[in-house]
Amino acid sequence: MLDRRYITLSILATTLSYTKAAQRLFITQPAVSQQINSLEQELDTKLIEKDGNRIKLTTAGHQLVQYVDKISFESDRVLQQIKTKQAKQTIEVGATLSLSIFLLPTLISHLVRTNPKIKTVIANTNEILTALRQGKIQFGIVEGNFDKNEFDAVNIRHENFVGVTYPDNPLAKYNQLSLDDLMNQTLLIRELGSGTRDIFANWLATQNYTINDFTNQVEVANPSTIIHLLLNKMGISFMYESLVTEQLSHRQLVKLPLKNFDISHPINFVFLKNSYFKPNYLKIAQKLIN
Incomplete structure (x- = not known):
């Protein structure tokens, strides 16, 4: 003690x-x-x-x-593990909003086979890392940056990051677009603290642009809402391709052919550095690796 x-x-x-x-x-x-x-x-x-x-x-x-x-x-x-039988133990897991849509269900399906009690925390990357620090969750899946001195991690996959819009958008007819072509569009962007927002903002910085350079910006804290707005013919957005696989395949949405935009981002399974439970966490993470 x-x-x-x-x-x-x-x-x-x-x-x-x-x-x-x-x-x-x-x-x-x-x-x-x-x-x-x-x-x-x-x-x-x-x-x-x-x-x-x-x-x-x-x-x-x-x-x-x-x-x-x-x-x-x-x-x-x-x-708690010593006092409680495995069937009564609760697993607390965190996931970012984007990953909760296409990756968390897979994680839960693996966990529920041996752990019938599961509690999830859905939040942005910063909030998931804070929940880990505070002991509110045992591990999480995130796409944002984290301190490798504070957390251990397993890279479970890479996800394509794409720009998307609705098919009737005049931009959709072009074979190639520049960033300047996008500036008058309504940008649907995630909130501060979101890993998705950070990915796009970091790429913009390499092109000497910022999110504030877009004339119209709509900040939305839920990726499902962003997709709904796109389907209702509003603006453009940037997100993981897995979030809109179905919409792209049915041409309800289309990719933006943006010049020099070729991003694949790592998805990480994270937990506290040098955790006593690290062997258990590694086994769980392995099940998510494609």
């Missing part, structure tokens, strides 16, 4: 208040200060510093809290 001082540091990192931390721990405020001071002396490093009338964690403090939270989450899961 973790030293009480580390738990105190973790709670202080959440509250950023000695008073609130004391209330959460049912101890006095001086006791909280004493525990933090003791920990800093033992480690010979500053963990908390003043920021005006407030407090904040130092870089070392952030690193230690991240480690403490990981150990705490893992310990809770090990104890």
